[in-house]
Amino acid sequence: MIVTIDGPAGTGKSTVAKRVAEELGFEYLDTGAMYRMVGLFMLESSVDVRFESLVSNAVMQLTLSFKDGRSLLNGEDVTHQLRTSDVTYAASKVAGYAAVRKVLVSQQQEIAANLDIVCEGRDQGTVVFPDAECKFFLTAQPEERAKRRMLELESQGESVDFVTLLQEQMERDERDQSRSVAPLKPAEDAIIIDTSTMKIDAVVKKLVITVRSKSK
Numbered sequence: 001m002i003v004t005i006d007g008p009a010g011t012g013k014s015t016v017a018k019r020v021a022e023e024l025g026f027e028y029l030d031t032g033a034m035y036r037m038v039g040l041f042m043l044e045s046s047v048d049v050r051f052e053s054l055v056s057n058a059v060m061q062l063t064l065s066f067k068d069g070r071s072l073l074n075g076e077d078v079t080h081q082l083r084t085s086d087v088t089y090a091a092s093k094v095a096g097y098a099a100v101r102k103v104l105v106s107q108q109q110e111i112a113a114n115l116d117i118v119c120e121g122r123d124q125g126t127v128v129f130p131d132a133e134c135k136f137f138l139t140a141q142p143e144e145r146a147k148r149r150m151l152e153l154e155s156q157g158e159s160v161d162f163v164t165l166l167q168e169q170m171e172r173d174e175r176d177q178s179r180s181v182a183p184l185k186p187a188e189d190a191i192i193i194d195t196s197t198m199k200i201d202a203v204v205k206k207l208v209i210t211v212r213s214k215s216k
Contacts, residue, residue, distance in 0.1 A: 001026075001116050003211055004124035007138035008173055008184060009088075010145025012195050012203060016138065017120035019204045024118070024211060029111055030071075031121035031128070032091070034064050034104050036082040037073045039090030049093040056099035064107065083156060085168075092172045095122070096179040105182075122176060125187035134211050137186035138203070140196040145169060 003026065005017045014030060021028035038059055042049050047058045065072045071079045081087065094100050101123075108128050112119060119128065125135035140148075146166040153160045176184035186192055191210065195203050 001134070001211075001215055002112055002129050002132040003118045003134045003136070003207075004129050004132045004187070004190075005118060005120045005136045005138060005207070006122055006124050006126070006184070006186065006190070008122075008145065008176065009169065010148045011138035011140045012148070012200055013120050013138045015200055016195075016203050016207065017118050019200070020207045020211070021118040023204065023208045024116070027112075027115050027117040029108065029117055029119045030066070031104070031108055031119060031124060033066075033071045033082055034107070035091040035095045035100075036087050037064050037071055037078060038062065038094050038100060038104070039092075040078055040081055040087050041073060042094060043086060043090050049090045052097045052099075055094050055097055059094075059100050059103055062103075064104075083152065085153065085158065085160070088172075089168075092175055096175060096181060098181045101127075101181050122184045123182035125190050126185060127182045130187070134214050135187045135190040136207055136210075137190040137192045139192060139194050141194075142166065142169065142173075144196045 005013050007013045014032065018028055039049065041062055042055060042058060045058060047054050049055055063074050070077050071082060105128050108119065112129065125132055143166065146162060146169050149169065150160050150162055150165050193203060193206065
């Protein structure tokens with residue numbers, strides 16, 4: 001069974017997806033980490049992410065994998081390098097390129113084949129797994145999402161300005177929603193959940209109950 005959880009940054013979908021997978025005994029696939037690994041590689045290789053042709057050529061050099069909850073880029077553990085502001089920007093840019101998405105979508109489908117799995121991202125229910133048995137789309141108010149992101153960055157030692165962060169988030173939302181390839185939007189049959197005022201436990205419980213009811 002495939003469960004998809006999509007939505008913009010700051011809605012809690014990564015935390016929720018991990019916990020839902022644990023509760024159900026399913027595998028977990030963080031597709032956002034895959035795009036972040038591509039973005040990180042471009043930064044480390046001095047590939048200008050503004051140029052689609054350069055990124056499209058470079059992505060063919062990559063091997064992306066996961067082991068014990070760690071993100072491996074060409075075999076190297078880069079988990080702790082994926083959540084910086086620079087990587088977030090780079091990931092958002094490369095995610096709009098058709099060649100990048102083609103490579104990663106194929107990998108995601110291969111990973112999930114014949115598994116009970118929770119797949120979290122931005123296009124899982126619309127593009128990657130349109131026939132998934134259970135689809136969710138998490139959302140939240142922009143200010144709440146920016147607040148959560150600020151706390152996350154501060155916990156990593158980054159000093160951030162809330163207003164600047166909110167503006168960057170709005171710009172990323174615009175890029176994700178308006179791109180021609182796999183734009184961010186709920187699948188027609190997705191269950192939409194606003195997490196603005198919900199505790200993580202409540203969101204997880206709601207999703208687990210729904211999945212179990214559909215799997216009977």
